[in-house]
Amino acid sequence: MRVTCTVNGQRREADGVWPGESLLYMLRERLGLPGSKNACEQGECGSCTVYLDGVAICACLVAAGQAEGRQVGTVEGLANGSGVHPVQEAFLSAGAVQCGFCTPGLVIAVHDLLARNPSPSDADIREALAGNLCRCTGYESILDAVRLAASRVAP
Amino acid sequence: MTANAMTQTAAPETSALDASVPGGVGDDARRPDGTLKVLGEFAFSSDLWAPDMLWGATLRSPHPRALIRGIDLTEALALPGVYAVLTHEDVPGAKLYGLEIQDQPVLAIDQVRYQGEPVAVVAADHPETARRAVARIAVDYEVLTPVVDAEAALGPGTVSVHPSGNLLRHVPIRRGDPAATAEIVVSGEYQVGMQDQAFLGPESGLAVPADDGGVDLYIATQWLHVDQKQVAACLGLPVDKVRLTLAGVGGAFGAREDLSMQVHASLLALRTGRPVKMVYGREESFFGHVHRHPATMRYELGASRDGQLVYLRANIVLDGGAYASSSTAVCANAASLGVGPYRVPNVVMDASVAYTNNPPCGAMRGFGAVQACFGYESMMDRLAAALDLDPVEVRVRNALATGDTMPTGQVVEGPAPVVQLLQLVASAPAAKAATGDPRELPGGVSNTTRGEGVVRGVGYAVSIKNVAFSEGFDDYATARVRLHLIGGSPAVLVHTAAVEVGQGLVTVQAQIARTELGVEQVTVATADTSVGNAGSTSASRQTYMTGGAVRAACIAVRERVLSRVGGSRLVAGTIVDDSGQPLVELVDVLRDGAVEETVQWRHRPTDPLDPITGQGNAHVQYAFAAHRATVDVDTELGLVRVVEIATAQDVGKAVNPRAVLGQIHGGTAQGLGLAVMEEIQLVDGVLRNPSFTDYLIPTILDMPTMHVDLLELGDPHAPYGLRGVGEPPTISSTPAIVAAIRAATGRPLTRVPVRPEHIVAC
Numbered sequence: 001m002r003v004t005c006t007v008n009g010q011r012r013e014a015d016g017v018w019p020g021e022s023l024l025y026m027l028r029e030r031l032g033l034p035g036s037k038n039a040c041e042q043g044e045c046g047s048c049t050v051y052l053d054g055v056a057i058c059a060c061l062v063a064a065g066q067a068e069g070r071q072v073g074t075v076e077g078l079a080n081g082s083g084v085h086p087v088q089e090a091f092l093s094a095g096a097v098q099c100g101f102c103t104p105g106l107v108i109a110v111h112d113l114l115a116r117n118p119s120p121s122d123a124d125i126r127e128a129l130a131g132n133l134c135r136c137t138g139y140e141s142i143l144d145a146v147r148l149a150a151s152r153v154a155p
Numbered sequence: 156m157t158a159n160a161m162t163q164t165a166a167p168e169t170s171a172l173d174a175s176v177p178g179g180v181g182d183d184a185r186r187p188d189g190t191l192k193v194l195g196e197f198a199f200s201s202d203l204w205a206p207d208m209l210w211g212a213t214l215r216s217p218h219p220r221a222l223i224r225g226i227d228l229t230e231a232l233a234l235p236g237v238y239a240v241l242t243h244e245d246v247p248g249a250k251l252y253g254l255e256i257q258d259q260p261v262l263a264i265d266q267v268r269y270q271g272e273p274v275a276v277v278a279a280d281h282p283e284t285a286r287r288a289v290a291r292i293a294v295d296y297e298v299l300t301p302v303v304d305a306e307a308a309l310g311p312g313t314v315s316v317h318p319s320g321n322l323l324r325h326v327p328i329r330r331g332d333p334a335a336t337a338e339i340v341v342s343g344e345y346q347v348g349m350q351d352q353a354f355l356g357p358e359s360g361l362a363v364p365a366d367d368g369g370v371d372l373y374i375a376t377q378w379l380h381v382d383q384k385q386v387a388a389c390l391g392l393p394v395d396k397v398r399l400t401l402a403g404v405g406g407a408f409g410a411r412e413d414l415s416m417q418v419h420a421s422l423l424a425l426r427t428g429r430p431v432k433m434v435y436g437r438e439e440s441f442f443g444h445v446h447r448h449p450a451t452m453r454y455e456l457g458a459s460r461d462g463q464l465v466y467l468r469a470n471i472v473l474d475g476g477a478y479a480s481s482s483t484a485v486c487a488n489a490a491s492l493g494v495g496p497y498r499v500p501n502v503v504m505d506a507s508v509a510y511t512n513n514p515p516c517g518a519m520r521g522f523g524a525v526q527a528c529f530g531y532e533s534m535m536d537r538l539a540a541a542l543d544l545d546p547v548e549v550r551v552r553n554a555l556a557t558g559d560t561m562p563t564g565q566v567v568e569g570p571a572p573v574v575q576l577l578q579l580v581a582s583a584p585a586a587k588a589a590t591g592d593p594r595e596l597p598g599g600v601s602n603t604t605r606g607e608g609v610v611r612g613v614g615y616a617v618s619i620k621n622v623a624f625s626e627g628f629d630d631y632a633t634a635r636v637r638l639h640l641i642g643g644s645p646a647v648l649v650h651t652a653a654v655e656v657g658q659g660l661v662t663v664q665a666q667i668a669r670t671e672l673g674v675e676q677v678t679v680a681t682a683d684t685s686v687g688n689a690g691s692t693s694a695s696r697q698t699y700m701t702g703g704a705v706r707a708a709c710i711a712v713r714e715r716v717l718s719r720v721g722g723s724r725l726v727a728g729t730i731v732d733d734s735g736q737p738l739v740e741l742v743d744v745l746r747d748g749a750v751e752e753t754v755q756w757r758h759r760p761t762d763p764l765d766p767i768t769g770q771g772n773a774h775v776q777y778a779f780a781a782h783r784a785t786v787d788v789d790t791e792l793g794l795v796r797v798v799e800i801a802t803a804q805d806v807g808k809a810v811n812p813r814a815v816l817g818q819i820h821g822g823t824a825q826g827l828g829l830a831v832m833e834e835i836q837l838v839d840g841v842l843r844n845p846s847f848t849d850y851l852i853p854t855i856l857d858m859p860t861m862h863v864d865l866l867e868l869g870d871p872h873a874p875y876g877l878r879g880v881g882e883p884p885t886i887s888s889t890p891a892i893v894a895a896i897r898a899a900t901g902r903p904l905t906r907v908p909v910r911p912e913h914i915v916a917c
Contacts, residue, residue, distance in 0.1 A: 018283060034202035035195020039355040039405070040437045044847035047355060075195035088193035092185060095813040098821065099657025100192030100199075101355040101405030107193055123594045129855045130600070133847065135355050135406050136657045138820030139855040141813075 005067040007031060008077025017064045024048045024059035026067070027074060035075040035104045039133070046132035049105035049112075050074045056112040058131075075104035078111060087111045090149035091142075098136035106132045110146050114153050120146065175727045179670035180875055183813040186662050187679060188655070199403035200375035201359040205430035208361070209238055211416065211423050212285035212433070214275040214292050215442055216267035219301035219477075219512040219840025220316075223265050223274070223294060230291035231277060236284040238427045240292065242275045245422060248391030252414060254381065256479035258317060259515070261389050261418045267296075268316055269477035269514050270841050271442025278423040278431050301512035301840040305474035306451060308509040316477060316510040323475045323508045324483040326490035328769030330562045331501030337457025337465035341537045345454070346906040347526045348834035349474070350447035350825075352519050353852045356405015358415040358443045359434040362424035369396025370421045375404040377411040378691035379652045383684050389418045390425065397421070401682040407656035408825070409518030410444035412693055413480050441845035445480045445517030446835055448473040448508065450489070450526035454534045457501075462542050462552045466501035467494050467562075471527060473508040473516070480517030482508045487626060487764060487773070488523030494562045495531035496573045496619040496779055497553040502562040504769070512840045518693055520825060521885045524620045529907055532616040532890035536897065546615050546894065547581045555619070564770040567777060570868035572805050576781035577617055579803035579864045586613075586785035586799035597787050597794035599856050608791035611798070614894025617781040618887035621774035622879030623696035623758055630696070630775075631757040633687030634664075634704035638672060638712050639749035645728065645741050647672055647709075650680040653689035653701035658881060659814035660697050664705050666810060667874075671709035673725050674741075687755060695778060695879025698810055703874040704756035711752035719744055759872060776870060780804040780883035782823065782891035785859075788899040793911025795831050795896055797857070800888065803864040807878030812865070819863055819884045824853050826888030831896075832857070834908050 003014045003026060014030040022041075027033045027050070036059050037047035043058040050059045051073035052066075079085045084092070087110050097103050106129065113120060113128040120128065125146045134142060178184040191197035228240045243250055243262040250264060251257045263274045275292050279285035302308050308321040315321055360374035369392055376382050379399045387397040404411070416433040423431040435443045450473050457466040471489050475482035490506035506523075519525075539549040554573035560566050589595060589606065596604055624630035637648040647668045655661045665677040682689070689701045713725055720739050722730035728741045762771040783801040788794070800823055809815045832851045836843040844850045869876025889907055897904050900914055 018281075020283065028202070033195075034198075037199070037356070037405075038201065038434075038436075039357065040847040042437070042846055042848050045355065075193075079194065084190060084193060088190075091193050092189045095183070095817055097186060097189045097192050098659070098817055099354070099356065099404060099406040100188070100197055103192050104195040107195075123592055126855045127594060127600060131854075133355065133852060133854060135353055135408070135825075135852060136821045137817055138822075138824035138853075138861070139858045140820040140861055141817060142855065 001065065003064050003068050005070050005072055007072045008074060019065065021064045022060050023062040023064050023067050026064035027059060033074050033076050037101050037104060039101060046109060047102050047105040049108040051108065056108055075107055078107065086152045087149045090145045090152065094141050094145035094148050096137060096141040096145035102132060102134040106142060110149060114150055119150055176669045176673050176675050178666060178675065180666050180810050182666065184662050184666050184811055186659060187665060188661060197403050199356050199405050200373065201356060201434045203361040203373055203402060203432060205361060205363055208430040208432055209278040209280060209427060210282040210285045211420050211431045212277045212282065212289045213273050213419060214289045216263065216270060216272045216274055218267060218296055218298050219270045220299045221267050221296040222299065223263060223267065224297055225295040226275065227293040230293065231288040234284065234288045234291060236280045237277060237288045239278045239423055240275060240288065241422055241426060246389060249388040252385045252389055253479050254413060254481050255483050259478040269512055271514065273419065276419045276423060278427050303511055303513055303840045305509040305511055306472050308511050309507060316512060321510045323479055323510055324486045325505065325507045326487050326764065326769060327767065328490050328502055328504035328562050333503045335457060335466040335501035338460050339458045339541055340455065341534060341541050342455040343534055343537055344905060345452045345530045345533055347450040347529055348908055349449045350519060350829050350833050351441060351835055351850060352408035352410035352444065353850065354406030354408055354410055357435040357437060357440040360402060360416060360420055361430055361432045362420035363430045364424045364428055367396060369398065370424055372397065372399045372417060372421060373402045374399055374417055375402050375411060377407050377654050377656065377693055379654065379682060379684050380688040381691065382414060382417055385414055386417050386421055390421055399684045401654055404654065404656045407692065408520045409693060412518045412691060413445055415443045437847060438845045441842060445515045447519035448475065448485055448516040448526065452526065452530035454530050456534050456538050458538055462544050462549050464497055464499045464553045467499045468503045469493055469530065471506040474511055474513055475508040476511055476513045476515035478515040480515050482517060485523040488621065489527045490769060491563050491764065491773055492524045492619055492621065493527035493531065495528065496555040496617055498555055498559050499562060504562065513837055514842065520822065521882050522694065524618065525886050525889065528616065528618045528886045529890050536894050547577050550577055550617055563764060563773055565772045565774065569870045570805060571777065571779065572866055572868055573617055573779055575866065576779055576803040576805065580615065580781045580783040580801045583783060583801035583862045597789035597796040598792065599796065603792055603794065604789050609787050609789050610899040611785065611787050612895040612899025613783065613785050614891045614898055615783050616887040616890035616894060618779065618883055620695065620778045620882045620886055622776040622778050623694050623699055625761050625773045627761055627763045630690060630700065631755050632689045632700040632704040633753065633755050634701060634708040635686050635751065635753040636668065636705065636708035636712050637749055637751040638716065638745065640742065640745045641676065644676060645674045645745055646676040647674050648678050648680060649705055650686050651689045651701050651704065652682050652684060652686050653697055654682055654692040656692050658818060659811055660701065662814060663698050663702055663810050667702055667705045668709055671706055672713060673727055687753065695881040698877060699873055699879055700758065702810065704754055706874050707756045708752050708754040711754055712750050715750050715752065716744055776873060776878060778878050778883045780887050782887045784891040784895040786892060786895040786899060788896055788914060790900055790914065793914035797827055797859045797892055799859050801862040802884060803866065804880065804883055805866040805868050805878060806880045807870045807873055808867050808875040809865055810875060810877055815865065815880050816863060818880045820861055822881065822884030823861060823888040824858050826885045827858060827892060828853050829907055830889045830892035831908050
């Protein structure tokens with residue numbers, strides 16, 4: 001089937017999509033956007049977090065066809081062509097990137113958190129990011145990154 | 156983040172370093188790959204793509220032990236979109252591979268020895284087509300009763316998993332009087348469950364057939380050259396026709412030391428003449444790599460009434476699973492480090508590793524030292540209780556120090572600040588009292604308590620780990636460094652085959668080049684096999700080894716530049732003479748041509764362990780860490796929340812302090828996972844929880860704030876005095892957390908991970 005949707009502000013079409021394909025597969029393998037990662041395929045790890053009509057979701061749990069006619073936002077579109085987004089810069093400043101496999105999903109999740117809650121407490125941050133697994137950092141530098149981003153991102 | 160660094164002695168071997176260039180050794184230099192990673196543009200091995208690419212998939216055995224009576228490929232081959240279906244008969248070269256012992260089939264030959272063993276591989280034009288073809292392969296199995304108990308496997312009457320028998324290796328250590336007696340004797344039996352590395356980026360890679368009949372493999376691994384050697388052997392190709400390039404690695408932690416899909420994708424690419432990509436899903440990943448060895452350990456400690464250790468007797472049995480992997484080396488680590496960072500005059504230690512029909516076990520961060528540390532640290536707490544001594548005090552009274560002798564007879568050289576590390580964690584600020592936010596209580600957002608039944612406990616542990624390869628292995632790394640002009644300015648190109656897995660080696664290589672050559676613009680080339688062997692990214696060795704090689708190559712380049720003009724030193728881009736007078740600008744010297752040097756660099760040789768007594772200078776460097784854990788336990792529900800962790804570690808020299816902290820935080824988190832949640836559950840050799848829904852790793856809710864003290868006590872033999880940092884944090888965090896839970900509950904807790912039923916059991 002053909003799926004037509006808006007991805008990072010651009011109208012995109014994918015042909016030959018199987019009914020069983022996930023939005024994640026379509027983004028990665030058909031639309032040339034491999035920034036969203038597949039680490040569990042069960043919605044447990046958050047590595048594939050993207051926006052669907054402004055709501056952060058796990059792209060592995062959404063069928064590609066469900067994106068028909070909708071707005072998709074991925075990590076590749078976050079900076080909007082202007083270098084890096086302040087959330088991304090905070091991850092770099094805080095040393096919150098090691099292997100980086102969880103990073104795209106976390107960047108979206110933090111972006112989403114700060115849009116809802118510009119000044120989160122540590123407990124708020126932990127609750128909001130509980131669905132994003134990282135195996136490298138022990139999360140300490142990710143907390144630093146969120147605090148830093150919150151101090152830099154205008155509400 | 157709390158981090159206090161203390162530099163106690165100057166780093167040795169300081170050469171004519173140029174500290175004027177930012178981003179050198181000791182700086183928090185930024186990762187060169189960081190920007191690509193936050194933008195989602197970094198190419199991991201699962202992100203690769205090639206024109207006309209096919210997808211590979213693997214048929215795996217559902218049985219832990221079975222004979223294969225026949226394989227029917229007809230239905231799979233009949234599926235449109237399928238390009239190849241291969242079995243062991245299609246392996247042109249060596250049909251067996253392995254890191255230490257070549258005992259593992261590329262594809263199963265007439266029998267399977269563990270659930271998940273690869274039996275056949277398929278290439279198709281869509282991953283789902285490949286999976287459906289796999290499901291159409293008909294294998295006629297004769298199912299046999301698996302060998303699933305490592306101790307029983309070593310006893311009489313158990314069938315052999317391999318013709319060589321079930322004993323994979325036995326490492327004895329004998330020191331002093333084997334019949335020593337003591338006033339105070341404590342004993343215990345401890346068990347460690349099977350832990351998974353659970354890196355986030357599953358096994359994956361792309362094999363591209365080449366015009367010369369060879370293959371180009373883009374792969375996430377830990378050691379390109381050992382993969383190359385094994386893949387070439389299995390393909391029946393000369394090594395130079397199998398070229399490996401490192402693709403982005405989504406974490407490793409030991410799980411990428413063995414081959415996974417490397418040979419399979421190459422076979423399919425050579426058969427079909429098209430690029431073949433293989434990407435495991437999470438479930439397949441649990442079957443696609445080795446795990447941490449489960450262990451059963453019996454310890455007996457004898458001590459004087461004033462708490463001095465007199466003897467240690469221990470028997471450690473490790474479950475190696477179906478194939479050897481690196482089990483023999485893991486066993487040597489468990490034995491040689493199984494006494495811990497303590498002075499013990501009389502030691503009888505036996506560590507054994509057995510073949511079973513459980514999943515193969517091999518390398519995971521800590522490599523044999525993790526299991527033993529849970530044993531000896533649990534025993535030290537038991538000894539403290541028997542003597543009515545403080546757990547820190549009993550450790551301090553027996554702590555290893557410089558000049559002491561290990562049970563292997565090896566004298567500890569260089570700093571061994573075990574006492575200092577213990578004192579640092581003991582004197583770290585106490586964990587904060589509960590704030591009353593229910594999210595910070597055991598059970599957290601599940602809202603299972605308002606504080607009733609919650610008890611706080613504190614526990615301590617200290618650990619020892621060897622750094623780099625041991626037992627006489629010829630351990631070296633190669634670096635090629637080129638100093639040239641780019642756009643009219645001096646620039647450095649560093650090229651090694653050393654694997655970046657996330658830890659920050661690419662950053663460190665550039666830092667070393669900046670410091671040694673005084674040139675800010677440094678590029679670290681993609682690691683591949685066109686340059687010499689760098690050894691594995693494991694054993695906490697790569698900053699030491701490849702860092703040492705890069706440094707040596709930089710020095711060789713610098714010497715050549717200086718010799719061109721009779722200079723003495725290179726200072727801020729200017730070559731000066733003995734008296735410091737400027738001779739010529741570096742940029743002018745380089746106009747006469749680039750300077751390039753390739754250097755192989757070795758650490759001091761080590762010796763094998765004597766097979767009877769276990770004596771020998773087997774390790775090149777020891778690393779130490781201490782942890783203090785504070786936990787809140789809901790004693791009614793058995794739920795644990797780790798409230799705070801304080802740790803102290805001697806890193807010799809923090810080449811990149813931020814990256815060092817990242818290793819300590821991340822390593823400690825993996826130790827927390829083993830303490831309270833992570834275990835591969837096996838029933839009769841069948842894996843019951845191969846998913847992140849059922850195999851739990853710590854989330855941001857589980858991992859507490861940490862207090863970190865870094866010591867920088869230079870090792871006189873190591874580059875910049877550095878000490879490997881990756882593994883020690885994982886080792887002592889587990890026993891510290893369990894000790895804290897014991898302190899809160901009074902339960903003996905002899906097995907990790909600790910489960911709720913261990914806490915609430917009547």
